[in-house]
Amino acid sequence: MTSEPTEPRQELRNPPARTVFFVSDGTGITAETFGHSVLTQFEMRFRQIRLPFIDTVDKAHAAARKINEAAATDGNKPIIFSTLVQSELSSVIRQCSGLHMDLFQTFVAPLELELGLKSTHTIGRSHNIVDSEEYRNRIEAINFSLAHDDGQSHKNLAEADVILVGVSRSGKTPTSLYLAMQYGIKAANYPLIPDDFERGRLPSALYDYKPKIFGLTITPERLTEIRNERRAGSKYASIENCRYEVNEAESMMKREGIRWLSSTTKSIEEISTTILQEIKPNRREY
Amino acid sequence: MTSEPTEPRQELRNPPARTVFFVSDGTGITAETFGHSVLTQFEMRFRQIRLPFIDTVDKAHAAARKINEAAATDGNKPIIFSTLVQSELSSVIRQCSGLHMDLFQTFVAPLELELGLKSTHTIGRSHNIVDSEEYRNRIEAINFSLAHDDGQSHKNLAEADVILVGVSRSGKTPTSLYLAMQYGIKAANYPLIPDDFERGRLPSALYDYKPKIFGLTITPERLTEIRNERRAGSKYASIENCRYEVNEAESMMKREGIRWLSSTTKSIEEISTTILQEIKPNRREY
Numbered sequence: 054m055t056s057e058p059t060e061p062r063q064e065l066r067n068p069p070a071r072t073v074f075f076v077s078d079g080t081g082i083t084a085e086t087f088g089h090s091v092l093t094q095f096e097m098r099f100r101q102i103r104l105p106f107i108d109t110v111d112k113a114h115a116a117a118r119k120i121n122e123a124a125a126t127d128g129n130k131p132i133i134f135s136t137l138v139q140s141e142l143s144s145v146i147r148q149c150s151g152l153h154m155d156l157f158q159t160f161v162a163p164l165e166l167e168l169g170l171k172s173t174h175t176i177g178r179s180h181n182i183v184d185s186e187e188y189r190n191r192i193e194a195i196n197f198s199l200a201h202d203d204g205q206s207h208k209n210l211a212e213a214d215v216i217l218v219g220v221s222r223s224g225k226t227p228t229s230l231y232l233a234m235q236y237g238i239k240a241a242n243y244p245l246i247p248d249d250f251e252r253g254r255l256p257s258a259l260y261d262y263k264p265k266i267f268g269l270t271i272t273p274e275r276l277t278e279i280r281n282e283r284r285a286g287s288k289y290a291s292i293e294n295c296r297y298e299v300n301e302a303e304s305m306m307k308r309e310g311i312r313w314l315s316s317t318t319k320s321i322e323e324i325s326t327t328i329l330q331e332i333k334p335n336r337r338e339y
Numbered sequence: 340m341t342s343e344p345t346e347p348r349q350e351l352r353n354p355p356a357r358t359v360f361f362v363s364d365g366t367g368i369t370a371e372t373f374g375h376s377v378l379t380q381f382e383m384r385f386r387q388i389r390l391p392f393i394d395t396v397d398k399a400h401a402a403a404r405k406i407n408e409a410a411a412t413d414g415n416k417p418i419i420f421s422t423l424v425q426s427e428l429s430s431v432i433r434q435c436s437g438l439h440m441d442l443f444q445t446f447v448a449p450l451e452l453e454l455g456l457k458s459t460h461t462i463g464r465s466h467n468i469v470d471s472e473e474y475r476n477r478i479e480a481i482n483f484s485l486a487h488d489d490g491q492s493h494k495n496l497a498e499a500d501v502i503l504v505g506v507s508r509s510g511k512t513p514t515s516l517y518l519a520m521q522y523g524i525k526a527a528n529y530p531l532i533p534d535d536f537e538r539g540r541l542p543s544a545l546y547d548y549k550p551k552i553f554g555l556t557i558t559p560e561r562l563t564e565i566r567n568e569r570r571a572g573s574k575y576a577s578i579e580n581c582r583y584e585v586n587e588a589e590s591m592m593k594r595e596g597i598r599w600l601s602s603t604t605k606s607i608e609e610i611s612t613t614i615l616q617e618i619k620p621n622r623r624e625y
């Protein structure tokens with residue numbers, strides 16, 4: 054499976070070590086999420102190609118041709134992460150030259166055996182997603198989180214699952230949106246601002262909802278960096294002011310008994326997972 | 340592994356068919372995303388429990404106890420989707436009573452063989468995520484998409500990767516945010532409003548950026564439903580007005596040669612995947 058290209062090709066100047074394909078009858082997001090996790094364990098570059106919506110035999114053959122072309126060009130086996138439910142499609146891909154990571158075929162058979170139940174092999178089941186309660190909850194949660202971003206609205210806070218508080222630019226907004234989008238969690242967020250520190254109290258609208266408040270903090274050093282990207286040289290972004298605000302915010306959260314974590318070295322996924330554990334350990338949306 | 344609870348327990352009134360665990364040294368989002376895809380192929384109820392941040396042997400033993408308790412209580416084997424990088428932790432979990440879907444152990448070994456490379460077995464690699472360029476791009480894209488939601492800002496449209504257009508409530512905002520959050524795509528969005536239809540032209544700010552415009556449409560029947568949830572009985576939500584707006588928007592998109600799709604039966608994941616294929620087939624962020 055090696056080949057000698059007759060013309061110099063641009064990608065050869067910086068040759069990809071390996072080509073990786075994500076093949077799916079749906080969006081391919083599952084194959085890609087999983088594939089990324091596995092590939093980060095190898096210190097090499099991968100050229101990654103997504104082949105979504107492969108839901109007919111013809112499309113599977115077209116995908117197979119692309120994979121075989123990559124094998125010929127690269128002179129090695131492509132890595133193929135696939136989530137094809139129908140075995141008819143999966144077997145077309147399996148005939149390609151490649152290392153096959155066939156996620157469904159690998160795990161569905163033992164599950165069928167253990168559960169004593171045949172899988173439905175539902176192709177395009179995702180087409181029903183938009184009618185599902187889970188999907189509607191997610192969209193509703195996104196709208197809620199947007200309407201309750203940055204303390205914009207005090208209305209319907211009773212409906213919130215979580216209320217995030219913290220100084221400006223501590224990561225509240227992206228975390229709120231991630232909680233909504235991934236888990237259907239209605240997350241409002243409220244900035245803690247110098248007015249609150251002078252009064253020495255949380256915004257009064259929040260006192261009724263203390264059990265669902267969760268705080269985010271951040272190191273002053275990281276905060277001044279982030280704020281300087283937005284408003285370079287301002288008092289708002291200065292290290293002195295950042296130290297003052299972070300210190301006041303942390304003191305207030307301690308005084309009020311609010312759980313909090315530092316977003317400095319945590320991704321929105323890690324922050325969200327921690328918040329879910331703390332605030333809603335039993336909420337399962339599926 | 341059966342047991343007779345001595346007291347009636349609440350969950351037995353509506354007994355869970357099976358308990359499923361998602362066990363991870365990180366957030367568990369990979370295990371969960373994959374597990375959900377597999378489980379939707381079985382028509383039964385699952386009780387789902389996430390055990391994230393299992394990154395020490397002690398925590399692995401605590402997780403193992405929970406799994407064994409569920410096995411004893413349910414009287415059957417729990418299903419365990421695990422993404423534990425360290426084999427030391429993975430082997431603790433493997434001793435549990437359960438059906439093991441050990442995602443990394445299953446796929447990493449054949450990859451090591453094919454690549455001729457040892458995996459780094461990087462525990463807690465996600466702790467470096469926030470410093471990665473990919474992560475910064477995602478956060479920047481979320482901020483961009485928020486600042487350019489609903490035609491709020493004409494500034495920096497040159498920086499946008501995608502500009503979504505469509506009538507109010509056709510799905511532009513959640514799609515923009517998903518593109519930003521999942522793929523680091525800077526997605527602005529512009530509503531098409533009756534003023535635009537009267538003028539018979541796109542908002543003029545958009546003409547410089549036609550190659551990156553993508554349209555969303557929706558059936559008038561679905562649109563009137565969604566708008567009535569917000570403003571019941573309004574002219575804005577009426578079926579006549581929805582028919583008028585959708586018809587005008589589709590005519591305008593055809594006239595201007597804008598690619599578009601209907602969001603009526605598509606999830607934000609499906610819409611986003613389609614847009615990526617159409618607008619940025621070669622953009623890979625990893």
